[in-house]
Amino acid sequence: MAESEHQRQIEEFGKDDDFWLFGYGSLIWKPPPHFDQRIPGYIEGYVRRFWQASEDHRGTPSAPGRVVTLIDRAHWETLADHDSHTPTERVWGAAYHIPARHVAEVREYLDIREINGYSIQFTPFHPAPFTTQITSPPATSHGASPVTCLVYIGLPENPQFLGPQDTDELAAHILRSRGPSGENREYLFNLEKSLLELSAESGDRHISDLVRRARAIERERGDGSGGEDGDDHRGDRRVGVPLHKVGSTEEQEEVER
Numbered sequence: 609m610a611e612s613e614h615q616r617q618i619e620e621f622g623k624d625d626d627f628w629l630f631g632y633g634s635l636i637w638k639p640p641p642h643f644d645q646r647i648p649g650y651i652e653g654y655v656r657r658f659w660q661a662s663e664d665h666r667g668t669p670s671a672p673g674r675v676v677t678l679i680d681r682a683h684w685e686t687l688a689d690h691d692s693h694t695p696t697e698r699v700w701g702a703a704y705h706i707p708a709r710h711v712a713e714v715r716e717y718l719d720i721r722e723i724n725g726y727s728i729q730f731t732p733f734h735p736a737p738f739t740t741q742i743t744s745p746p747a748t749s750h751g752a753s754p755v756t757c758l759v760y761i762g763l764p765e766n767p768q769f770l771g772p773q774d775t776d777e778l779a780a781h782i783l784r785s786r787g788p789s790g791e792n793r794e795y796l797f798n799l800e801k802s803l804l805e806l807s808a809e810s811g812d813r814h815i816s817d818l819v820r821r822a823r824a825i826e827r828e829r830g831d832g833s834g835g836e837d838g839d840d841h842r843g844d845r846r847v848g849v850p851l852h853k854v855g856s857t858e859e860q861e862e863v864e865r
Contacts, residue, residue, distance in 0.1 A: 618728050621758060622711040629718070630733050630757035632656055632701035633676045634795060636802040639702070640717060642710035648806040649735040650698035651757070654678040656812060657691070658778055658796075659770045660725060660762040665789035673785035673792040674778060676799065676815075677726070677762035677769065689772050693813035700803060700810035703733045703757050718760070725768030726760040733757040736807050779821035793822060 621627060629640060630651060639646060660677035667673025678699065679687075706714045732754035762769050785792035800819045803810050 617730065618758075621730070622706065622708060622715075625708040626756070627706040627708070627711045627714075628733060628755050628757045629704045629706065629714075630701055630731065630759040631704065632678060632699055632759070633799060635704070636702050636806070637798050639704055640706065640714050642706055642714055643704040644707055645705040647703045647705075647735045648700070648810070649703055649733055650700045650810070651731045651733055651759070652697055652699070653681050653731070654699050654761075655681050655684040655695045656699050657684075657689075657814060658782070658818060659773065661768040661770055662785075662787060662792070663768070665787050666792040666795050667785045667787045671785065672768075673787055673795075674770075674782050675795060678759070679764070683764065687772055690774050691772075691814050691817065693817055695812075695814065698734075698809075700806055700812070702806065703735070703755070725762045725766040727763050727766065729759050729761050730756055731759055775817065776821055779818050780825055782818065783822055783825055796822060 629635070629643075631639065632651075656676050656678055658674045658676050659679070660675050661667065661672035662675045663669045663672045665673070666675055681695075684695075733756070734754045764771070782792045782796050789795075796815070796818055800812070800815045803812055803815060
């Protein structure tokens with residue numbers, strides 16, 4: 609798609625009350641403001657990896673943390689991925705519908721939240737066959753027809769994209785990273801827990817493997833609970849927190865997705 613056509617699509621998206629946003633990282637448990645529907649489901653043609661640096665939320669410019677991005681599957685197949693788990697054909701997450709009257713405000717919020725290396729793309733989203741919403745409004749039933757979703761992706765050419773990394777080193781790096789939004793480990797543990805709550809099929813082996821490795825390192829160091837349920841009760845650190853609906857664009861979270 610030509611750059612001018614893509615920009616026009618970005619500017620016009622949502623004018624017909626059809627603004628859908630797909631979240632595959634922190635947006636799963638910390639949604640944008642003003643959404644009126646949250647639908648679990650998946651997209652295809654991508655691979656989710658912890659290959660994006662975070663200098664503004666889960667790390668700092670001098671010590672960047674690690675957050676997820678999506679890699680086009682055809683491009684991923686050309687890379688020497690250190691992760692031994694072959695990804696499934698589906699990337700699970702949650703899609704949010706934003707009413708037309710709130711699109712401009714939410715777009716401004718998202719552009720701030722996703723500014724650190726992420727670009728806007730569009731992709732078909734497939735709602736889960738049977739959806740159960742975990743916040744108001746009540747559950748909505750969707751058919752099999754996909755809907756077009758906006759999604760923020762850290763493309764390989766952006767300066768924060770890191771590419772393949774040794775999995776043990778990646779887990780250790782996440783454990784020692786911290787930024788304005790909190791500890792990097794919270795992001796990892798919340799992501800696994802949130803994914804497992806979406807569907808019986810929505811787990812991500814890359815994410816769960818990183819959690820397993822991180823928990824093992826914590827046990828060896830004696831600096832974590834070593835639990836398997838994603839809960840961490842050390843002080844005020846809370847992992848596996850309930851879905852939180854933000855109330856305004858002033859509340860910002862980690863870059864994501």
